[in-house]
Amino acid sequence: MKGKKYILSKAFSGQANDDNFQLVEFDLPDELKEGEVLCQAVYLSVDPYMRLFPNTEGSPVIGEQLAEVIKTRNGEFPLATLVLTKAGWQSHFISNGEGLNPIRFDLGATPISYTLGALGMPGATAYFGLKKCDPKPNEIICVSAAAGAVGSLVGQLAKIQGLTVIGFVGSEDKLNWCKELGFDHVFNYKSSNFGEALSQVAPNGVDIYFDNVGGDYYHTIINKHMRKGGRVLVCGSIQTYQDKDTRKYDATNVSVLMNELSIYGFMCYSYYEQWPIAFTEMNKLIQEGRLKVKEQVYTGFENMKEAFLGLFKGDNVGKAVVKTVNSFTHYP
Ligand SMILES: NC(=O)C1=CN([C@@H]2O[C@H](COP(=O)(O)OP(=O)(O)OC[C@H]3O[C@@H](n4cnc5c(N)ncnc54)[C@H](OP(=O)(O)O)[C@@H]3O)[C@@H](O)[C@H]2O)C=CC1
Ligand SMILES: CCCCCC(=O)/C=C/[C@H]1[C@H](O)CC(=O)[C@@H]1CCCCCCC(=O)O
Numbered sequence: 001m002k003g004k005k006y007i008l009s010k011a012f013s014g015q016a017n018d019d020n021f022q023l024v025e026f027d028l029p030d031e032l033k034e035g036e037v038l039c040q041a042v043y044l045s046v047d048p049y050m051r052l053f054p055n056t057e058g059s060p061v062i063g064e065q066l067a068e069v070i071k072t073r074n075g076e077f078p079l080a081t082l083v084l085t086k087a088g089w090q091s092h093f094i095s096n097g098e099g100l101n102p103i104r105f106d107l108g109a110t111p112i113s114y115t116l117g118a119l120g121m122p123g124a125t126a127y128f129g130l131k132k133c134d135p136k137p138n139e140i141i142c143v144s145a146a147a148g149a150v151g152s153l154v155g156q157l158a159k160i161q162g163l164t165v166i167g168f169v170g171s172e173d174k175l176n177w178c179k180e181l182g183f184d185h186v187f188n189y190k191s192s193n194f195g196e197a198l199s200q201v202a203p204n205g206v207d208i209y210f211d212n213v214g215g216d217y218y219h220t221i222i223n224k225h226m227r228k229g230g231r232v233l234v235c236g237s238i239q240t241y242q243d244k245d246t247r248k249y250d251a252t253n254v255s256v257l258m259n260e261l262s263i264y265g266f267m268c269y270s271y272y273e274q275w276p277i278a279f280t281e282m283n284k285l286i287q288e289g290r291l292k293v294k295e296q297v298y299t300g301f302e303n304m305k306e307a308f309l310g311l312f313k314g315d316n317v318g319k320a321v322v323k324t325v326n327s328f329t330h331y332p
Helices: 113-116 120-131 152-160 172-180 194-201 215-223 249-257 266-286 301-311
Strands: 002-008 021-027 037-045 066-071 082-085 092-095 140-143 162-171 185-188 206-211 226-234 295-299 318-322
Touching: 002 092, 002 301, 021 301, 037 113, 037 301, 066 140, 082 113, 082 249, 113 120, 113 295, 113 318, 120 152, 120 226, 120 266, 140 152, 152 172, 152 206, 152 215, 152 266, 162 172, 162 194, 172 185, 185 194, 194 215, 206 215, 215 226, 295 301, 301 318
Parallel strands: 140 162, 140 206, 162 185, 206 226, 295 318
Antiparallel strands: 002 021, 037 066, 037 092, 037 318, 066 082
């Protein structure tokens, strides 16, 4: 039996493209050793951080996936167990069980793919990132990449908590969706000036800026649009991930994030133990129809590249995931 995986055939420099990736086949052994399991990817996540790490020619592409145990010699992982794991962009892999995480909350009837999105890493980012901003009813929050995996949840959770939400997005479709989600003001930054738009709807500034984009937004909003006592969460900096040379000042944003400096640098894995609490709460909201989730589902392992590159072109509405064709069992 053969598995497939992607390696970085060329280190990223500037805009990522097809040439950065190579799809290679590898042999899987016929027999497992005692304690081993063979897993097959069911859904794989593509996320912006993959543009940054590890970026060494020849290295495997990293990432999280939801995989099914399809062969086992490990009593802890019976056949058909679903596990979340950072196995990277591979269709199959052998594991001794280390790093295989079962779903840690009751998913109920919610689609399993949400464990990579709203009820996975991006969901935890929205939930704990917002919490870190200490939001209070009637405050104003501004969120960039507002129709994305993280941003769409931040806006909705903030609305549920009684805040006024301003979102920035890159298309009219995304704008309309965010309005459907109940955001108070949404602007397409490609057809309007985000600074002017903010001045119009929040002339006295905003209390919270949940920054998913960095770059111009970060500097302009901090310098011109924050209220006294305001909080800025440096969650991401996607506008700068593809820069060939690190911009003189935007390196600051990345340093704030990675070192969790207190303008608040934020890393969702710092809250890992508490994720199940958040997911139980958010899943209830999903099942009650109060938290809406969209996914951009790409089908087939060969579409990993397209799904990933789409993040930087704004192709995705909501969370981008790749569903692999699974010949053993069929998940919704
Ligand atoms: N700190 C942490 O622990 C975590 C941080 N993050 C960060 O959060 C951010 C959002 O991630 P995620 O929700 O997964 O991704 P999204 O689902 O939001 O997808 C990325 C979106 O970013 C927008 N975008 C892409 N390029 C640019 C650009 N040059 N300028 C402005 N917007 C751009 C596009 O939306 P549009 O069409 O609206 O422009 C695109 O759809 C990222 O920066 C990511 O690195 C994510 C997870 C954890
Ligand atoms: C300067 C980088 C900013 C990236 C922001 C972001 O998207 C962070 C995402 C993290 C999320 O918590 C899940 C992760 O694993 C992301 C961080 C990855 C850190 C380095 C991984 C290095 C490696 O495994 O080789």
